[in-house]
Amino acid sequence: MSEQPIIELKGITKTFGEGAAAFQALKGVDLSIKRGDFVAVMGPSGSGKSTTMNILGCLDVPTSGVFKFLGTEVQSLNKDQRSLLRRRYLGFVFQGFNLLARTTAVENVELPLLYRGEHKAERREAALRALDRVGLRPWADHTPAELSGGQQQRVAIARALVTDPEVLLADEPTGNLDSERSIEIMEFLSELNGQGITILMVTHEPEMAEFAKTIVHFKDGLVERIENGARNHAHAGSGVNG
Amino acid sequence: MFGTTLMLAFREIRRHLMRSFLTTLGIIIGVSAVITMVTLGRGVTADIEEQISSLGSNVFFVFPIQGERGQFRPFDEDDVTAVREQIAGVKSAAGQVDSNVVAIYNGQDWETTVEGVSGEFMDARGIEMDVGRRFTEAEETSGANVCIIGPTVQEELFLTGESPIGERMRLNNVSCQVIGVFASRGSVGGGGDEDNSVFMPLTNVQRRFTGNDNIGYMAVSYDSAYDSATMTNALVDLMRERRVLLEGQANDFDIVDTAQINETVQSTVGTMTIMVAAIAAISLVVGGVGIMNIMLVSVTERTREIGIRLAIGALAKEVRLQFLTEAVVLCCFGGLVGMILGFVFSYSLAGALGFPFIFDPFINILSFVISALIGILFGYFPARRASQLDPIEALRHE
Structure with missing residues (x-):
């Protein structure tokens, strides 16, 4: 392996609850992801894929194990340090879009820049650029209620992109969309990936997973198997370590 | 941020x-x-x-009150004279007595108060004249039938705005000639209209309205060079002596200081x-x-x-x-x-x-x-x- 992986999980476990009610969601996950990969995480509900995504998104910490993100051991960071990591390197796209209601598209996209303390004019300019990237510049002043589901998800993607993140985390990004819109979104994500951004996506739809370069199957809190995406992407070479 | x-x-x-x-x-x-x-x-x-400042500054009001054994002994003119002459620092001392009357002029009735006063009293209380003149010394001594009316009385009885000076009016059965109107002194602490009043010479009010030599209260003004406490002590001593109060007996009079009221x-x-x-x-x-x-x-x-x-x-x-x-x-x-x-x-x-x-x-x-x-x-x-x-x-x- 020529390059240091951007994300490295070693022996990750996660237990919810305590004592008799304790539930072990992850039982020792090992995974490494290279820069520029497009990874689809699949698995039945309860398989640990969401928990893994939460940990990868620095929203949650593992009970044990090592999670290295860009060389930093995330499991030993506190809440605020993880926030700073998210703000700097991560972009999120959610199943429910999670845009702020009664707030225009451009203001939604500006939100992450707000916390980076950028100036108003720069914020606006960057947000408009991001909207341009998702083809929604003309809708900049519309509120989510005035946009279709596909458009809302594209605004959400623009919001994730506006900070030029290293990694884009997408949790069921097509879960609330019809198949036509879903394919549009997936094609767009592939395009972004082609521009060099690493994408991690949770999905339960095999057709959507096909867009990824790498597909990671979870089962019972463990990585079951890893396969290459059906589309003939040049494979970036992620794999299980050990 | x-x-x-x-x-x-x-x-x-x-x-x-x-x-x-x-x-x-x-x-x-x-x-x-x-x-x-x-x-x-x-x-x-x-x-x-x-x-309160309209009551005059550096003024005491001395009232008789009920004593320990229920006695009520009013002041008379001798008390006023004694205060004026025997206490150092007193600028003026004057008695006042009043009575409720009906004032009648030109067929109009008006309920008011007649106050027996003197020029000295007006000085002590700081009452100014609006129009006309004060009582002369001769009028005060003889108890002439002259009167100075308050602004309210003027307003209520002299309806057409004519000058009241020189007009004759009646207070109950007593006829008097209006020689002046005093300037408004406002109302004190909501205790009635101080401008609804008619002044007559003290002796006249005692003779015609109250029928005795008593006076209601004394207004004592003093030199501002003297302090209030010293003046109060001197007044108390003098009044106790004049009213033959033994040691241990409570005062059957009260002294109110405007500064203290304030x-x-x-x-x-x-x-x-x-x-x-x-x-x-x-x-x-x-x-x-x-x-x-x-x-x-x-x-x-x-x-x-x-x-x-x-x-x-x-x-x-x-x-x-x-x-x-x-x-x-x-x-x-x-x-x-x-x-x-x-x-x-x-x-x-x-x-x-x-x-x-x-x-x-x-x-x-x-x-x-x-x-x-x-x-x-x-x-x-x-x-x-x-x-x-x-x-x-x-x-x-x-």
Whole structure:
């Protein structure tokens, strides 16, 4: 392996609850992801894929194990340090879009820049650029209620992109969309990936997973198997370590 | 960052304009009530101060009161003379006696008070003439049928605006000639209209109305070079001696000092003002609880939004600041509206009740600062709750 992986999980476990009610969601996950990969995480509900995504998104910490993100051991960071990591390197796209209601598209996209303390004019300019990237510049002043589901998800993607993140985390990004819109979104994500951004996506739809370069199957809190995406992407070479 | 937070707060408040207004109503009422009460209190104090100064300065009023064994011994002219002649520092001493009468002029009746007074009394009380002249010494000695009427009497009896000077009027059965009108001396402490009065020479009132030599009270003015306590002691000693009070017996007379009245009234009004303002301030606290309540509702309502912000990388303290700013902005808005309403209320109430309106910048600033502090105090708990949400849970919230 020529390059240091951007994300490295070693022996990750996660237990919810305590004592008799304790539930072990992850039982020792090992995974490494290279820069520029497009990874689809699949698995039945309860398989640990969401928990893994939460940990990868620095929203949650593992009970044990090592999670290295860009060389930093995330499991030993506190809440605020993880926030700073998210703000700097991560972009999120959610199943429910999670845009702020009664707030225009451009203001939604500006939100992450707000916390980076950028100036108003720069914020606006960057947000408009991001909207341009998702083809929604003309809708900049519309509120989510005035946009279709596909458009809302594209605004959400623009919001994730506006900070030029290293990694884009997408949790069921097509879960609330019809198949036509879903394919549009997936094609767009592939395009972004082609521009060099690493994408991690949770999905339960095999057709959507096909867009990824790498597909990671979870089962019972463990990585079951890893396969290459059906589309003939040049494979970036992620794999299980050990 | 703070400017942005402020902008976010304004946006959120504008989004729920009605709710925001109702939320701040407690603060608005509290602030306006405190400001109104304190401003009116200051107006009342100033009003009373002015009235008391109209009693004359460096003046004692000496009244007979019931003694220990139930005796009531009025003063007479000899007492007045003794005070005038035997106490150093006394500028003037004069007796007064009064009686309720009906004044009749040109077929009009008017209930008023006849006061037996002298020029010296008018000096002591600081009563000026509006038009006409005072009694001459000869009139005072002989008890001539001349009178000086008060502004109210002039207004009620001389309806066509004619000059009352030289006119004859009747007080009960006693006829008298009007020689002057005294200048308004206002009303003291709401105790009736001091301008509804007719002056006649003391001896005349004693002879024709009260039928004895008694006098009601003495007005004693003294040189301002002497201090009040020394003068009071001298007066007490003299009166006790004249009234043959043994050691250990209580005074059967009372001395009232205008300076002392002033002090008493001021401290009373001050205490009342503080009490009423404190009661009004309770509604400020109630308003604060209202703010906290709505902020908690808002945090619950906006759980998803908080989740988004946290996921995007907002720090806990940034979320806390956002909600805290919202609460403080709400409270400051309430404080501002309260200040304006307080101004309107106190201005119009002062006008309606006839008190001077005295704007007190201190209480205005204080009320505003306190409402901002209430925002911090009652906004902190909801803000902390918002900042401690778990982003994963918050994003899942429906």
